[in-house]
Amino acid sequence: MKHSPLQGIRVVDFGQFVAAPGASQALAELGADVIKVEPPEGDWVRSGTSLGDAILRSYNRGKRSIALNLKDPRGLEVAERLITDADVVIQNMRPGAMAALGLGPDRVRELNPRAIYATVSGFGLHGPSRNRPGLDIAAQAESGLMAITGEMGGAPLRVGTTIIDAATAHVLTEAILAALLDRERFGRIAPIEVSLLEVAVHLQSTEWTSYDLTGVAPQRRGNGQPGVAPAADLIATTDGYIVVSGYSAQHWPRLCDVLGRPDLATDPRFADNEARVANRDELLVALSDALGDRTSEQCVQLLAGNGVVVGAVRSYDQVRSAGDVAAGELFTRGECPDGGLFDVVRMPYRLGAQHDRAVRRVPRLGEHSAEIAAEIGYTEPELAALLAAGIVRTEDDAALAG
Numbered sequence: 001m002k003h004s005p006l007q008g009i010r011v012v013d014f015g016q017f018v019a020a021p022g023a024s025q026a027l028a029e030l031g032a033d034v035i036k037v038e039p040p041e042g043d044w045v046r047s048g049t050s051l052g053d054a055i056l057r058s059y060n061r062g063k064r065s066i067a068l069n070l071k072d073p074r075g076l077e078v079a080e081r082l083i084t085d086a087d088v089v090i091q092n093m094r095p096g097a098m099a100a101l102g103l104g105p106d107r108v109r110e111l112n113p114r115a116i117y118a119t120v121s122g123f124g125l126h127g128p129s130r131n132r133p134g135l136d137i138a139a140q141a142e143s144g145l146m147a148i149t150g151e152m153g154g155a156p157l158r159v160g161t162t163i164i165d166a167a168t169a170h171v172l173t174e175a176i177l178a179a180l181l182d183r184e185r186f187g188r189i190a191p192i193e194v195s196l197l198e199v200a201v202h203l204q205s206t207e208w209t210s211y212d213l214t215g216v217a218p219q220r221r222g223n224g225q226p227g228v229a230p231a232a233d234l235i236a237t238t239d240g241y242i243v244v245s246g247y248s249a250q251h252w253p254r255l256c257d258v259l260g261r262p263d264l265a266t267d268p269r270f271a272d273n274e275a276r277v278a279n280r281d282e283l284l285v286a287l288s289d290a291l292g293d294r295t296s297e298q299c300v301q302l303l304a305g306n307g308v309v310v311g312a313v314r315s316y317d318q319v320r321s322a323g324d325v326a327a328g329e330l331f332t333r334g335e336c337p338d339g340g341l342f343d344v345v346r347m348p349y350r351l352g353a354q355h356d357r358a359v360r361r362v363p364r365l366g367e368h369s370a371e372i373a374a375e376i377g378y379t380e381p382e383l384a385a386l387l388a389a390g391i392v393r394t395e396d397d398a399a400l401a402g
Contacts, residue, residue, distance in 0.1 A: 004031020005351070009180065011035065012079075012086040013063065014103075016043055018136075018162055019120045019196065020092035021059040022169025023176065027088070029347050029356060034063040035082060035372060040393045042067065042365040057342055059169070061334045062360030064368035067393035070101050075391045079103060081376040083111050088176055092120035095131045105191050116179045118192040120172060125193055134196050136162040143200030148207065150220040168199045229276040230255075234313070235288055237296045241313040244287065244303065247273055251308060258306045259290040335361035364395040 009032040013024040021036075028034040036043070045056040066082075069075040080103075083089055089108055091098050098104050098119075105117045119125065122134010123142075132138075140146050140158050150157035175192045182188045201208070207218045210227070218226065225231040228247040235242050246255035252273075256265040264270050264286055269279040276283050291299055296312040303310040312318075319325060332346040341359070369392050373383045386392040 006030040006032040006180075009033070009087045010085060011088040011090060012037060012082050014089070014091040014093060014098065015120070016092060017045070018055060018059060018165035019168040019172065019194075020090045020118075021055075022166060023118070023120075023172035024063065024090055025059045025061065026169065026173040026347060027176065028062040028360070032088075035368075036060060036063040036065045036363065037070075037079065037082070038065055038067050038365060040067050040069050040390065046365060057334055057336070057344060057362055060362050061344070062358070063363055064372060065363035065365055066369045066372045067366035067397075068369075069391050069393075070103070072389075072391050074386060074389065076102055078373065078376070078378075078386070078392065080111055081378075082372070083108055083115060085376060086112060086115050087180065088116045088118060090118045090120075090172070090176075094133050095121060095125075109189075114183065114189060116176060116183065116189060116192065118172060118176055118179075119194070120168060121193070121195045123197045124195040129197075136165040136196065139164040139196035139200040143197055144204060144207075144218075145200055148204070148218045148220055150222070152219070152221045154220065156220070164196050164200045164203075167203060168194060168196055171199050171202075224280060227277065228273055229280050229283055230287060233280070233284055233287070235284070235291050235299075237292065237294055237299055240296045242291070242296050242299045243311050243313065244291075245309040247276070252276075254306060255303070255308050258303060258308060259287070261286070261290055332357065333359045335359050337362050337364040337367075366393040366397060367395040369394045 006027055009027070011024050011027050011032050011034045013021060013034055014037050015021045015024060024032075024034045024036075038046075043056075043060075045052040045060070066078075068078055070079055083103070091103075105119070108115055108117050121130070122138060123129035123132055137158055140163070141156075143164075145164075146156040146158055149159060172192070172194050175194060179190050179192055182190055211217055223232050223234045223243065231245045231247045232243050233245075235244055244255070246252050252270075253262070253265040256262050268275065270276045270283055270286075294302070300310050300312050314322065320331075325331070330345060330348075331343045333341050334344040335341055339361075347356075370383060373386070373392060378386070383392065387394065387397065
């Protein structure tokens with residue numbers, strides 16, 4: 001972008017894994033200068049595992065890396081100087097770790113009253129689990145999400161991706177942008193708290209409201225939505241599966257007509273939504289009989305072309321080559337620390353007619369340590385002393401250690 005919305009905003013990111021780095025990645029995409037503070041041995045995502053490398057590439061592009069020993073008072077002083085010049089400080093360390101280092105919200109406020117302090121925790125900062133470590137899977141389990149995911153009568157299932165971590169990154173970005181706007185418009189500095197648990201519960205807002213309305217807790221029931229039919233129901237095709245939704249008074253008769261089965265619309269078993277929900281198994285048999293001799297793409301063309309909601313269940317390979325994905329340019333290019341290029345999913349929005357096509361590189365561990373130290377006032381002799389003591393680490397030190 002020629003004029004980045006967050007140009008001039010500096011973010012100091014003490015985050016690990018996905019939730020906090022995912023938010024600072026979004027801010028970097030919007031033009032913020034994001035400084036990734038890593039321990040001398042590097043963030044865990046540099047561990048050499050395929051998962052770690054995928055997280056590193058997905059959520060750390062376009063940032064600057066400084067490798068810093070925060071357990072030494074001299075390293076802490078470097079961090080404090082960074083914070084003094086920051087607009088936003090993000091952290092998702094284990095509970096109490098930042099405060100134990102001397103970088104809790106009160107100290108940050110002393111150093112920089114204009115800095116917005118954003119904390120991500122597993123279970124919130126106020127309840128009995130405030131000191132528990134938390135990861136995506138724990139939030140999926142304790143929010144009720146796993147309880148409603150899976151086949152009827154089967155075991156609970158996790159969602160097939162780290163959905164809570166990813167959603168928390170977006171929620172945290174939203175909160176930071178609101179806090180920056182609040183600061184600029186009204187001069188208020190609001191600390192931010194986001195937990196994986198509250199995001200996981202919030203993602204189920206419809207289910208919680210339904211529970212309040214009916215008094216009946218949602219249950220696992222596979223693909224179909226419990227209160228309407230057909231809705232998200234899975235139909236086998238000759239080469240895979242589709243999902244179909246056509247439960248409204250307008251869409252159900254249309255679906256029946258398109259399938260050449262107008263009689264289904266008036267069949268007492270399917271005449272209204274309540275009857276279709278009660279007779280869902282029979283309904284699915286009728287729909288399968290009408291659609292099962294077609295391919296998934298033929299079903300999509302037939303139903304979507306007549307205004308019925310339908311989706312082909314696609315593999316990753318099929319998604320990557322899908323026309324809508326290609327036309328929407330959902331993937332962009334990133335650059336590895338060694339200069340190699342890779343595909344990565346871009347931010348899921350456009351600002352104006354064009355999206356940002358910049359190729360952002362993943363920083364090497366400590367790549368910008370010297371540069372950042374100079375920016376915050378360290379002289380060459382002072383930096384040399386920090387490097388000699390192992391307080392600050394540059395990419396050259398990391399390469400030698402590796």
